[in-house]
Amino acid sequence: MSNSYKMTAKTFFGFEELLAKELRDLGAERVKIGNRIVSFYGDLGFMYKANLCLRTALKILKPIGDKRIRNDKDLYNFVKSIDWEQYMDARDTFAIYATVHSTVFKHSQFVSLKTKDAIVDKFREDKGERPDVDTQYPDLTINIHIQEDMCTISLDSSGGSLHHRGYRTATNIAPINEVLAAGILLHSGWRGQSNFMDPMCGSGTLAIEAAMIACNIPANLNRKEFAFEKWLDWDMDLFEKIEEVSLKKVRDFNYKIYASDKAPSAVRKAKENIINANLSDFITVKEDNFFESIKQTEGPLHMVFNPPYGERLQQLNIEEFYGQIGDALKQGYPGTNAWFITSNLEGLKFVGLRPSRKIKVFNGKLEGRLVKYEMYEGSKKAKFNKKEEE
Structure with missing residues (x-):
């Protein structure tokens, strides 16, 4: 697969092996199982295919950078160092979702705020204008994951969770995901x-x-x-x-x-x-x-x-x-x-x-x-x- 890059598929506990098999069957390269995630390599077309066809994936993330950070200043500088113009322009909207498992960073809301500040400041300095936050219908959804001192910034290629297949308009009490x-x-x-x-x-x-x-039938055909x-x-x-x-x-x-x-x-x-x-x-x-x-x-x-x-x-x-x-x-x-x-x-x-x-x-x-x-x-x-x- 030419132009392959690393991606991460999120899933439920106990479904990692199932998801890894699905990915291999679809043609993913270098499939590796983690805790509620499976990482793999593929190109742009494979990213589309993964979102369309995977049954046990909740989201497909595309990491764009990772770095060890010790404090909020490190986080701010790391986010600001990313070339955000590759992924959006100043008139676009964005949303940030943070997952934090760290003794240094206690609150995901704080991490999201710091990330937002860094992106906005970067655009202001480079372009003289800034993108706005829109948590409902953003042009770009950014995922920040901090595991102890390792920070990974990813783009969320799925948007809403992939369990929203698109066919279910009527639900009963406590429907199964x-x-x-x-x-x-x-x-x-x-x-x-x-x-x-x-x-x-x-x-x-x-x-x-x-x-x-x-x-x-592809799982998300009706999405x-x-x-x-x-x-x-x-x-x-x-x-x-x-x-x-x-x-x-x-x-x-x-x-x-x-x-x-x-x-x-x-x-x-x-x-x-x-x-x-x-x-x-x-x-x-x-x-x-x-x-x-x-x-x-x-x-x-x-x-x-x-x-x-x-x-x-x-x-x-x-x-x-x-x-x-x-x-x-x-x-x-x-x-x-x-x-x-x-x-x-x-x-x-x-x-x-x-x-x-x-x-x-x-x-x-x-x-x-x-x-x-x-x-x-x-x-x-x-x-x-x-x-x-x-």
């Missing part, structure tokens, strides 16, 4: 190899992300805009070419995705979002209570769902609720790999089944577990006895 949904699905081994079911679908996010993975579209080097022809090539890699999906929820309002919202994502051909949505219905699909089934948790569980009897999940899986879903995410670790004890996998994840600030239950046809014991006879 789209990047979290995609990461859960990839962790579960979902690639579109069977029928799929989400029996507690809420506003339909897991079902939509499952269909996009199965069909290899309205990316921050790089306002950059001075924005190349619309190149972006359209990359979008066209990515769409040629979309594949057929020969199974069905079933989504259901017992709440009529959730079903309405899910249908609306599925229409927005142009995925109505792949996803069937209906009003249904998971605890009262049994499997109506043929062949193996891959199930992933996000049961109510936290505040939503306060109206529920935890022991009874999780017990019902276990009963429904045992009685209605033989031959199914069932995965669900929960932040109620106590509740897992009442499922009455032993999970074959447990993966630590975070849903917002809540620590949770993604658990897998393998539901065998007949009893597990019978299955192994049969294997031995063979």
